[in-house]
Amino acid sequence: MKPLKYLLPDDALPTHWYNLQADFPEPLPPVLHPGTREPIGPEDLAPLFSEELIGQEVSTERWIEIPDEVRQILLQWRCTPLYRARRLEQALDTPAKIYYKWEGVSPSGSHKPNTSVPQAYYNYKEGVRKISTETGAGQWGSSLAMACGMFGLACLVYMVKVSFNQKPYRRALMEVYGANCIASPSDTTESGRKILHDDPECTGSLGIAISEAVEIAAKNADTRYCLGSVLNHVLLHQTVIGIESLKQLEMAGDYPDVIVGCTGGGSNYAGICFPFLGEKLRGGRDVRLVAVEPAACPTLTKGPLAYDFGDTAHLTPLVKMHTLGSGFVPAGFHSGGLRYHGMAPMVSHVHKLGLSEALAINQLECFASGVTFARAEGIVPAPEATHAVAGAIREANRCKEEGREETILFNLCGHGHFDMQAYMDYQAGLLQDYEHPEEEIALALAGLPSA
Amino acid sequence: MKPLKYLLPDDALPTHWYNLQADFPEPLPPVLHPGTREPIGPEDLAPLFSEELIGQEVSTERWIEIPDEVRQILLQWRCTPLYRARRLEQALDTPAKIYYKWEGVSPSGSHKPNTSVPQAYYNYKEGVRKISTETGAGQWGSSLAMACGMFGLACLVYMVKVSFNQKPYRRALMEVYGANCIASPSDTTESGRKILHDDPECTGSLGIAISEAVEIAAKNADTRYCLGSVLNHVLLHQTVIGIESLKQLEMAGDYPDVIVGCTGGGSNYAGICFPFLGEKLRGGRDVRLVAVEPAACPTLTKGPLAYDFGDTAHLTPLVKMHTLGSGFVPAGFHSGGLRYHGMAPMVSHVHKLGLSEALAINQLECFASGVTFARAEGIVPAPEATHAVAGAIREANRCKEEGREETILFNLCGHGHFDMQAYMDYQAGLLQDYEHPEEEIALALAGLPSA
Numbered sequence: 013m014k015p016l017k018y019l020l021p022d023d024a025l026p027t028h029w030y031n032l033q034a035d036f037p038e039p040l041p042p043v044l045h046p047g048t049r050e051p052i053g054p055e056d057l058a059p060l061f062s063e064e065l066i067g068q069e070v071s072t073e074r075w076i077e078i079p080d081e082v083r084q085i086l087l088q089w090r091c092t093p094l095y096r097a098r099r100l101e102q103a104l105d106t107p108a109k110i111y112y113k114w115e116g117v118s119p120s121g122s123h124k125p126n127t128s129v130p131q132a133y134y135n136y137k138e139g140v141r142k143i144s145t146e147t148g149a150g151q152w153g154s155s156l157a158m159a160c161g162m163f164g165l166a167c168l169v170y171m172v173k174v175s176f177n178q179k180p181y182r183r184a185l186m187e188v189y190g191a192n193c194i195a196s197p198s199d200t201t202e203s204g205r206k207i208l209h210d211d212p213e214c215t216g217s218l219g220i221a222i223s224e225a226v227e228i229a230a231k232n233a234d235t236r237y238c239l240g241s242v243l244n245h246v247l248l249h250q251t252v253i254g255i256e257s258l259k260q261l262e263m264a265g266d267y268p269d270v271i272v273g274c275t276g277g278g279s280n281y282a283g284i285c286f287p288f289l290g291e292k293l294r295g296g297r298d299v300r301l302v303a304v305e306p307a308a309c310p311t312l313t314k315g316p317l318a319y320d321f322g323d324t325a326h327l328t329p330l331v332k333m334h335t336l337g338s339g340f341v342p343a344g345f346h347s348g349g350l351r352y353h354g355m356a357p358m359v360s361h362v363h364k365l366g367l368s369e370a371l372a373i374n375q376l377e378c379f380a381s382g383v384t385f386a387r388a389e390g391i392v393p394a395p396e397a398t399h400a401v402a403g404a405i406r407e408a409n410r411c412k413e414e415g416r417e418e419t420i421l422f423n424l425c426g427h428g429h430f431d432m433q434a435y436m437d438y439q440a441g442l443l444q445d446y447e448h449p450e451e452e453i454a455l456a457l458a459g460l461p462s463a
Numbered sequence: 464m465k466p467l468k469y470l471l472p473d474d475a476l477p478t479h480w481y482n483l484q485a486d487f488p489e490p491l492p493p494v495l496h497p498g499t500r501e502p503i504g505p506e507d508l509a510p511l512f513s514e515e516l517i518g519q520e521v522s523t524e525r526w527i528e529i530p531d532e533v534r535q536i537l538l539q540w541r542c543t544p545l546y547r548a549r550r551l552e553q554a555l556d557t558p559a560k561i562y563y564k565w566e567g568v569s570p571s572g573s574h575k576p577n578t579s580v581p582q583a584y585y586n587y588k589e590g591v592r593k594i595s596t597e598t599g600a601g602q603w604g605s606s607l608a609m610a611c612g613m614f615g616l617a618c619l620v621y622m623v624k625v626s627f628n629q630k631p632y633r634r635a636l637m638e639v640y641g642a643n644c645i646a647s648p649s650d651t652t653e654s655g656r657k658i659l660h661d662d663p664e665c666t667g668s669l670g671i672a673i674s675e676a677v678e679i680a681a682k683n684a685d686t687r688y689c690l691g692s693v694l695n696h697v698l699l700h701q702t703v704i705g706i707e708s709l710k711q712l713e714m715a716g717d718y719p720d721v722i723v724g725c726t727g728g729g730s731n732y733a734g735i736c737f738p739f740l741g742e743k744l745r746g747g748r749d750v751r752l753v754a755v756e757p758a759a760c761p762t763l764t765k766g767p768l769a770y771d772f773g774d775t776a777h778l779t780p781l782v783k784m785h786t787l788g789s790g791f792v793p794a795g796f797h798s799g800g801l802r803y804h805g806m807a808p809m810v811s812h813v814h815k816l817g818l819s820e821a822l823a824i825n826q827l828e829c830f831a832s833g834v835t836f837a838r839a840e841g842i843v844p845a846p847e848a849t850h851a852v853a854g855a856i857r858e859a860n861r862c863k864e865e866g867r868e869e870t871i872l873f874n875l876c877g878h879g880h881f882d883m884q885a886y887m888d889y890q891a892g893l894l895q896d897y898e899h900p901e902e903e904i905a906l907a908l909a910g911l912p913s914a
Contacts, residue, residue: 013531016539019470080464088467088546088841095539099613117568119841121880161838162550181883188837188886386639387612390539390570429572429880432632435639 016098018260020091025083030251032286032358033244034074035293040244040361041332044319052329060229060237064134068245074290076248082130085162089118089125090252094260100388101408108411109266110404112424113257113284114391120185122394122426123280124155124240127249131238132159142166142235144228146196146221148276148351149175149396150182151426152240157191167191168235170198170224172351173216182430196221203227203325217341218277218352223325230327241277242322242333242356250283253423258287261421268421270300270407274399275312275370278303278356280425286358289367301368303359304403306378308446309342311335311355312363312370314453318460320354330461333360336448337456343446350396353456371403374445378402379438382428394426395434467549469711471542476534481702483737483809484695485525486744491695491812495770495781503780511680511688515585519696525741527699533581536613540569540576541703545711551839552859559862560717561855563875564708564735565842571636573845573877574731575606575691578700582689583610593617593686595679597647597672599727599802600626600847601633602877603691608642618642619686621649621675623802624667633881647672654678654776668792669728669803674776681778692728693773693784693807701734704874709738712872719872721751721858725850726763726821729754729807731876737809740818752819754810755854757829759897760793762786762806763814763821765904769911771805781912784811787899788907794897801847804907822854825896829853830889833879845877846885 033040042051054066061069068076078086097110115123135143143165147153153169160167169191176183176195186193196216197204203223207214214220222239229237239246261267271288273281285301292298305312312334320335322328333354340353355363362368375395382398384405385391393401404422411418428435437443484491493502505517512520519527529537548561566574586594594616598604604620611618620642627634627646637644647667648655654674658665665671673690680688690697712718722739724732736752743749756763763785771786773779784805791804806814813819826846833849835856836842844852855873862869879886888894 013473013476013535013538015473016535017473019472021470022464022466022468025464084464084467087464119843125841158841162841180887181880184883184887184890185843187890188834188843188883190838383639387641390576390609390613392570392636392639427880429632429878430883432635432639432881436631436635439635439638 014098016096018094018263020256020259022087024259025087025090026078026252026255028075028077029248030255030287030290031071031074031076031248032290033072035290036361037293037365040357044330046321046326046329049330056329060226062134062138062140062236064138065131065245068248069243079133082133085129086126091256092117094257096264097389100385103384103388104405104408104412106408106412107415107417108408109417109419110408111261111419111421113253115253115280115423115425116391116427120151120155120158121429122151122155123250123253123283124152125159126252126283127240127246127279128155128159130249132156132163132165135236136163136165140165140234140236142168142232143238144168144225144235145238145240146170146218146225147240148172148218150179150430151394153191153193154182154185154189156238156240157186157189160191161189168228169193170196170221172196172218172221178433179430185430196224198224200224201227217324219324219338222323223327226323226327241279242352242354244358246279247282247286247356247358250279251286253280253283254285254287257284257421266419267297268299269418270302270420272302272304272400272403272407272420272422274350274396274425275303275305275355275359276350276396277352278359280423282356282359284423285368289362302403303368303370304399305370305372306350306399307372307374308448309336309351310372311353313372316457317360317364320460322354331357333357334363335460336453337459339459340456343448350399373399373402375443376445379435379443381405391424392428393424394428395431397425400424465549467547469545469714471707471710473538475710476538476541477529477703477706479526479528480699481706481738481741482522482525482527482699483741484523486741487812488744488816491808492783497772497777497780500781507780511677513585513589513591513687515589516582516696519699520694530584533584536580537577542707543568545708547715548840551836554835554839555856555859555863557859557863558866558868559859560868560870561859562712562870562872564704566704566731566874566876567842567878571602571606571609572880573602573606574701574704574734575603576610577703577734578691578697578730579606579610581700583607583614583616586687587614587616591616591685591687593619593683594689595619595676595686596689596691597621597669597676598691599623599669601630601881602845604642604644605633605636605640607689607691608637608640611642612640619679620644621647621672623647623669623672629884630881636881647675649675651675652678668775670775670789673774674778677774677778692730693803693805695809697730698733698737698807698809701730702737704731704734705736705738708735708872717870718748719750720869721753721871723753723755723851723854723858723871723873725801725847725876726754726756726806726810727801727847728803729810731874733807733810735874736819740813753854754819754821755850756821756823757801757850758823758825759899760802761823762804764823767908768811768815771911773805782808784808785814786911787904788910790910791907794899801850824850824853826894827896830886830894832856842875843879844875845879846882848876851875
């Protein structure tokens with residue numbers, strides 16, 4: 013038998029998260045107060061976030077311990093398998109070796125529980141009883157719903173309206189887990205009501221949904237807010253992906269020449285890349301990192317690195333990130349999880365330091381890649397994850413053209429079982445490629461705050 | 464950390480299937496020719512089935528080798544995990560230890576690829592180029608579509624109409640894998656046209672869909688038929704489930720007092736039970752086996768053991784099985800995979816020999832059990848699998864009442880990601896319990912052929 017998968021025993025489950033902030037050649041720019049434009053302190057975030065998570069957000073410690081209560085839950089599906097995509101290699105007739113880390117084995121079907129479980133745990137431990145959040149495609153919302161259920165916390169999810177309507181079964185999943193899911197913009201918050209007043213047909217955005225969820229947390233003492241991507245502590249929690257992959261590739265006797273991930277807020281990409289990047293920054297092997305974003309929401313490839321708000325209503329602090337402007341509302345394309353106007357500050361910083369590449373791919377190529385992958389490997393990727401598949405296939409084709417036997421690693425961050433409508437539309441020829449008009453991007457960028 | 468899962472290394476993947484026919488205290492009754500009512504020979508089945516599969520159907524060899532080409536594919540997701548359901552035990556406050564074998568990690572989401580892969584392989588090896596089949600809930604159809612794709616075979620799936628309409632995304636999955644999926648009854652076959660002529664509104668049944676698929680294979684020389692349950696060779700292929708579970712429970716230092724599975728055609732139940740039953744019949748430990756069927760299609764609990772046809776149009780041979788009559792059309796309840804009028808001859812024989820118990824559970828209890836399970840364990844079971852969950856919860860509650868620390872093992876044969884409409888309907892209070900009227904069952908039984 014040729015080895016197809018690399019499994020780790022339970023005792024290989026990481027005991028610590030890896031914090032790239034310890035190894036940055038220059039530190040992250042500070043987070044600024046939305047009013048004073050001065051660097052903020054932990055007390056400014058306290059109404060919104062758990063104390064422990066605020067500490068992790070600013071920590072420069074290299075290794076941060078994962079609580080046993082969290083590891084006990086992660087152990088159910090972690091360590092996740094690393095696969096050698098032998099049938100895909102054959103289908104592409106490439107000399108490259110393709111590996112993928114498969115995060116879809118979590119009960120909610122994506123990498124998101126890696127952070128939803130610790131976020132729910134810390135909040136539970138600190139006496140919080142209710143969590144509010146936003147979700148795009150629903151992967152984050154259902155993962156947080158699951159984690160909240162495990163710790164007995166109430167969970168309120170604002171789901172971007174276009175996804176809420178496209179994906180009733182994601183909502184059903186959240187409800188099976190016991191959460192309450194509301195289409196955003198909604199009339200349950202001031203931010204939502206204001207947006208609906210200006211545009212009753214608004215299909216929503218992650219920025220708007222964040223405003224609604226943040227408002228609920230800010231106004232209710234027993235409620236805290238959780239975010240599924242972008243923030244430093246979220247990226248930190250996702251590093252279990254890369255830490256495990258390092259060990260698994262060692263089992264395979266291999267090391268990646270290039271790592272590919274899809275980027276929305278940036279967390280699954282950071283999760284697989286940062287541990288490898290840390291090795292490199294500490295004098296280890298070089299590795300190319302390639303972030304693939306949708307052409308319809310081209311944060312890294314078309315947005316400047318600038319201070320901006322995380323949400324539309326400007327309730328959050330200002331962070332320095334690649335951004336299309338907090339007023340940017342992407343087209344209702346199907347990769348709901350990749351619709352965020354900004355990019356994680358840490359991923360943006362890595363990009364600025366020249367440590368990673370970015371490319372934007374349009375959706376028809378992504379779905380075609382998803383179908384190619386499904387027919388070869390059996391697994392149907394989430395529309396978000398097809399961007400990573402498309403990027404990996406481009407690399408494999410380049411290897412074929414150049415006759416190079418490189419090692420490609422990509423993160424397959426979730427399955428597409430709740431996204432079959434998008435595949436049906438694709439197969440019926442109903443989907444089109446889409447690029448946001450340059451003038452609209454310029455308009456959104458003109459509204460950037462000056463720091 | 465308390466162990467939650469028991470994983471086996473790749474080299475523990477079974478090399479042989481276990482054939483219970485070798486250990487039966489009395490042999491299976493013969494299969495009869497539909498015309499002569501005499502025992503049939505391999506030549507009678509040759510137009511429909513691969514030669515190798517016909518051989519396995521009648522073999523009484525105890526161990527049958529799994530081809531390397533099949534093992535190479537199964538290796539992608541096998542050995543599947545065995546879980547200790549610690550959080551469910553806690554939620555039920557039971558002294559029982561509950562283990563479940565999790566077959567939903569296969570790419571198509573159920574145990575079905577355990578047999579779709581070898582069936583596609585043998586047909587491919589024998590020069591067949593096209594496969595026809597039927598599917599209920601769609602788990603079998605999508606699993607066969609995946610396997611056919613891997614061997615480059617065309618795949619034609621007749622899907623029971625009620626499920627076809629309830630589950631467009633299952634069909635989309637088959638199409639992603641490259642299969643052609645048709646609602647049954649259809650106008651593409653004589654059997655289908657006849658049924659539509661008599662009842663244009665007919666919602667279909669597995670018996671009807673089998674007639675259509677068998678007719679296509681019988682009429683086309685390059686086409687063979689594959690079945691997803693019921694037959695001896697299908698049950699044989701599923702024994703990897705129980706063989707692995709035996710090893711995994713040994714790792715856990717445990718042995719089941721009772722094994723619970725859901726039964727439609729009987730294959731996943733046989734898959735987990737038969738290897739344990741074989742141990743018992745060869746002088747090993749005793750174990751209770753409990754088959755759970757839907758109250759709306761109560762084959763084992765209300766159907767007699769009798770010779771009957773496998774399909775509605777009476778194209779198949781006669782097999783001795785528990786049956787509600789081949790004219791039985793179950794109500795359009797949601798467990799599409801459990802709608803078959805008969806029960807696998809081997810499972811029926813085991814039942815007749817007093818080696819297993821059966822109980823029928825209604826759907827509201829099953830969905831309630833599914834939600835309890837999902838909130839505790841994170842995994843949303845397929846509606847079919849909720850019958851096994853409900854049966855296991857009944858056993859755990861009995862253990863609590865009796866104060867017994869028994870060990871319960873059940874087979875969680877698939878996830879419910881394509882069945883969320885059923886969960887939505889359940890949560891909205893739209894589902895009702897349903898039992899088929901006794902007089903309708905009596906009427907269907909009156910049509911049984913005399914052997």
